[in-house]
Amino acid sequence: MADTADRDANHALRERLADVYGRYERLRSDLDDLRERLASLQVSAASADGLVRATVGPRGELIGLRLDPAVYRSHDPDDLARVVVATARSAAARTAEEVEALLAGYLPPESGTLHYVKDNDLGSLLRRADAIVRDA
Numbered sequence: 001m002a003d004t005a006d007r008d009a010n011h012a013l014r015e016r017l018a019d020v021y022g023r024y025e026r027l028r029s030d031l032d033d034l035r036e037r038l039a040s041l042q043v044s045a046a047s048a049d050g051l052v053r054a055t056v057g058p059r060g061e062l063i064g065l066r067l068d069p070a071v072y073r074s075h076d077p078d079d080l081a082r083v084v085v086a087t088a089r090s091a092a093a094r095t096a097e098e099v100e101a102l103l104a105g106y107l108p109p110e111s112g113t114l115h116y117v118k119d120n121d122l123g124s125l126l127r128r129a130d131a132i133v134r135d136a
Contacts, residue, residue, distance in 0.1 A: 045091035060092035
């Protein structure tokens, strides 16, 4: 009778371990997918007149800039510089929104990382770390 109980317990434990391992593999696969999606993220924005187009990567860094030849006739150099900066900022803001949306599927809503991406506030990460240390 004890052997049967041990076998049943071992079988249940193996099933539980297989379930936990399966969930781990799915999570790892999901995170690999997330990493690839983030790495390949590119967002473009156009100026109001459509003459400037800026493309930024996943961290908001400018990776492409297209200026329509007509831009030189309609903007002086200082104005053109302001339009380029504003267009790049617009693309970077949209990138942050897309990164936040991607991460929201993987992180809990109260995640410090998610708040950091949303607010660009390092304090949200530090408050979370402080809470962990305080509760330990």
